[in-house]
Amino acid sequence: MTQDNNAAARAELAAILDSLVSECALRTVALVTRDGSLVTSRGDVSYLDITALAALLGGMFSATREVAKLVGEKHFSILLQQGEKRHIHISLVTNDFMLALIFEDVGKIGMIRTVTRRIAGRVGELAAMDWTPSADEPASQEPAKRSSEFREYALDLIDRIFSP
Amino acid sequence: MVYVNIHNKLIELKIVYYGAGMSGKTTNLIQLHQGLREQHKGQMVSLATESESTIFFDFFPVELGQINGMSVRLRMYTVPGQDFYEASRRLVLEGADGVVFVIDSDPAREPANYASYEDLCKNLKACHSAIERIPVIFQYNKRDIPRALAVGSVEAKVGFTPLQVFEAVASRGEGVKQTAQAISRSVVERFAF
Numbered sequence: 001m002t003q004d005n006n007a008a009a010r011a012e013l014a015a016i017l018d019s020l021v022s023e024c025a026l027r028t029v030a031l032v033t034r035d036g037s038l039v040t041s042r043g044d045v046s047y048l049d050i051t052a053l054a055a056l057l058g059g060m061f062s063a064t065r066e067v068a069k070l071v072g073e074k075h076f077s078i079l080l081q082q083g084e085k086r087h088i089h090i091s092l093v094t095n096d097f098m099l100a101l102i103f104e105d106v107g108k109i110g111m112i113r114t115v116t117r118r119i120a121g122r123v124g125e126l127a128a129m130d131w132t133p134s135a136d137e138p139a140s141q142e143p144a145k146r147s148s149e150f151r152e153y154a155l156d157l158i159d160r161i162f163s164p
Numbered sequence: 165m166v167y168v169n170i171h172n173k174l175i176e177l178k179i180v181y182y183g184a185g186m187s188g189k190t191t192n193l194i195q196l197h198q199g200l201r202e203q204h205k206g207q208m209v210s211l212a213t214e215s216e217s218t219i220f221f222d223f224f225p226v227e228l229g230q231i232n233g234m235s236v237r238l239r240m241y242t243v244p245g246q247d248f249y250e251a252s253r254r255l256v257l258e259g260a261d262g263v264v265f266v267i268d269s270d271p272a273r274e275p276a277n278y279a280s281y282e283d284l285c286k287n288l289k290a291c292h293s294a295i296e297r298i299p300v301i302f303q304y305n306k307r308d309i310p311r312a313l314a315v316g317s318v319e320a321k322v323g324f325t326p327l328q329v330f331e332a333v334a335s336r337g338e339g340v341k342q343t344a345q346a347i348s349r350s351v352v353e354r355f356a357f
Contacts, residue, residue, distance in 0.1 A: 010171060033167065035178070035259040036223075036239075040171040049207045055223045055239070056209060062255035063220070147356040150231055154352040157228040157236070161204050162345035 013126040016119055017042040020101070024112045027086065028102040031093075031127055032057045039097065039127055048102075057090065057100050078113070082106065091116045094124040165259040166355055168234075175231075177351050178239045178259055179344075182284050183266030184276035185217065185245030188305040191334040192266060193222050193242055196344050199337060200226065218244040221256045226348075238348055245280065254287040262299040262351040264343055265326070266334075269304050269312035277313075281322045295324060299350035302326040303343045308333045 017029050021043040028043040030050060036058020041050055060079070068075045079090040089101040089112050099120070101112055167176040181189040190210070197208045204227050211220040221241050228236040241260075243253040257263075265284060267277050285295050304315050319325055328346050332339025 006170065013171075035165070035167075037167045037169065037176050038172065039169060051225050051237075052207045052209045052223070055225075059211070059220055059255070062258070063252070066251055066255065144356075146232075151352055151355065153231040154228060154236055154355075155349055157231070158345060158348045158352065161200065161226065161228065162341045162348065164341045 009126050009129055013040065013123065014042065016123060016126075020115060020119060024101065024103065024108050024115055025105050026101050026103045026112075028100075030054060030057070030100045030102075031123065032061075032098055032100060034058060034061050034096050034098070036061075043102075053100070057098065060090070061092075061098055080109070089113075089116070091120065093120045094128055097124060097127040099123065166261055167259075172235070173233060174235045174237060176237045176239055177261045177348075177355065178241065179262045179264065179347055179351060180257055180260040181240070181242040181264045181266055182253070182257070182280065183245060183305075184268055184273060184280040185247070187245060187266045187268040187273070187277070187280070188332075188334040189242040189245060189266050190218055190222050192264070192303070192305070192332070192340050192343070193224065193240060195334055195337040195340045196240065197224050199341055203227070204229075217246055218242055219249065220244060220252050238351075240344070247279075250283065250287075253283065254290050257284075257287050258291045260291075260293070260298060261355075262347045263295075263301070264347050265300060265302050267302060267304045267313070267318050269306040270309050271311055271313055274313060274317075277318055278321060281318065281324075299347060299354060300324075300326045301343060301347045301350065302329045303332050303339065304329065305332045305334050305339075307331045307338075308336075 020029055026043050028041060028045055030041040031039040032054045033039060036055040038050055038054040064079060065075050075092060077092050081088045086102060086104055087106055090098055092098050099116060181192055183189050197205055206225040208224040210222045212218050221243060223241050226238040226240060241256050243256045288294055315329060315331060327350050330339050330343045332343060334340050
């Protein structure tokens with residue numbers, strides 16, 4: 001992927017998610033991988049620990065998939081958790097990615113289902129793209145040199161952080 | 165699996181603490197979390213039963229800092245040790261870049277250690293990996309126990325040589341950071357992108 005394509009794809013994903021936030025009056029939307037890494041988030045994330053949320057969503061994703069298998073389904077494509085003030089709607093956009101929508105107006109649930117179904121295909125495509133680092137990012141260097149430099153810095157940081 | 169997120173300019177590496185039930189995996193993570201400076205750690209998440217056994221996983225992120233404009237994060241997980249959480253262990257192990265195998269030095273737990281090692285091998289295979297393909301470090305925990313298992317006895321029994329072996333008393337924080345440092349170094353040394 002070229003730098004321009006990378007930037008364009010990222011901008012498109014951000015625009016789709018921003019529009020989802022405003023159209024469905026969401027507090028937050030998070031795009032998360034199956035193993036609990038955050039791809040991107042939009043909306044307000046100031047009130048929660050988004051890294052912990054992604055890890056837990058990854059766990060839910062895996063557990064739910066196994067539960068689905070036990071009852072003879074390939075997966076459950078939508079999960080809804082309803083709280084007193086806040087609710088969370090989780091939908092699979094591909095086998096590897098899910099969208100988690102946090103919202104407060106339970107009356108929006110119909111709209112949320114419709115809009116997430118509409119955008120899932122494109123979000124899945126953008127999420128699954130090979131996000132090859134581009135010129136303004138670390139991959140602008142020759143891979144061997146970049147990796148070796150990365151390792152050197154990372155090992156130094158590890159030693160500083162973990163040294164008893 | 166190393167996760168490179170260009171959106172957030174983030175590189176994530178996953179480290180999993182594996183071992184028999186009550187061998188001290190969660191204690192390792194708790195002590196490690198307590199021993200790190202605030203700027204280097206995120207919130208610890210524990211999914212435990214009322215008796216404090218891990219039911220799914222414990223997790224916290226270690227923020228290494230910025231390298232070439234990318235943030236680098238280690239994601240530290242434990243698996244549930246009890247036999248009946250086998251499916252959960254496999255799910256947590258998926259995508260692991262490195263494993264710390266925590267051995268209970270109590271002689272009475274010797275069979276449980278071997279069973280857990282076999283379970284680790286089986287689950288790595290189920291995740292399309294193998295114990296020879298990722299960095300694995302053994303930690304002999306609970307070294308303060310009377311007649312503790314001899315260091316090296318588990319390797320001899322299972323016929324596997326880990327990259328490194330550490331002794332620990334995780335409940336007192338001894339050997340915890342050294343183990344984490346070693347597995348983190350091993351994972352990073354193999355990383356290329």
